Amino acid sequence: MRAEYEIYEQSLPWILEAGEMIKNRIQGHTEIKQKSSHSDVVTEVDREIESFLVSKISEHYPEHNIVGEENVGNHASSSPYMWIIDPIDGTSNFINRKKDFAISVAFCERDRGIFGIIYDVMAGKLYRAHQGSGAFLNDVALNTAGKDGLLENELMAINAPWGSMEEMKRWEHFFKLGTQVRGVRNYGATTMELSDLATGVLGGYVQYYVNSWDYAAGRVILEELGYVFSDLDGNAIDRVYCGGILAASEPLHQQIVQSLKKSLSEA
DSSP: OHHHHHHHHHHHHHHHHHHHHHHHHTTSOOOEEEEEETTEEEEHHHHHHHHHHHHHHHHHOTTSEEEETTOSSOBOOSOSEEEEEEEEEOHHHHHHTSOSOEEEEEEEETTEEEEEEEEETTTTEEEEEETTSOEEETTEEOOOOOSOOOGGGOEEEEEOOOOOHHHHHTTHHHHHHHHHSSEEOOOSOHHHHHHHHHTTSOSEEEEEEEOHHHHHHHHHHHHHTTOEEEOTTSOOOOTTOOEEEEEEOHHHHHHHHHHHHHHHHHO
């Protein structure tokens, strides 16, 4: 366990250095390429940051598995250890807003989340947690998840796809959930929404589809605080699961699952 904590401490300066690299590049010209669509894009900065982090990991832990969004240096081995990296979560925010994006790094042993780090670069907010050691925003300890709460009193991040009316109709249960809460907030970055859940600003997070690198670090932080992560049916998920996810405190998690199931049964 001590060795794992040392890896955690060692990685923090890497992520802060990566943040400085982004700050130095954010106002300059950046090459932008489309991936699956005009709204799914990657910049040369994404690749540079991932390459930097991969180089640090590979230098010190060449046997470790690496899963990065941009596949700059993804590596598979027999090691039980795995890094899950999103160099810039919220790339569109990085391009258009110059804020509300984050570096996300998680470290796991098989299906055990060891530590998670989210760095909101432009706000200077470093969210971090090591399993069993608490979760922090910079140097301030975060509070554990509440033991009570009602949907009607909460703000929630609810993410459904924008598309044709037929496609949006498939996610009517998400929109019905939105009518049961105090308000819905969308930030364009999973890390931003999970960070607000960790600080209690949001009461829950529901996403129709997400990749493991988007939520892996936030999941470790939130689970350290007692939040529940699952698929949309309330089932357990592994560390590299991709699909619909739900995160909330235990009582709110149960209410959200029930709401989604009830809406689907009535459809």
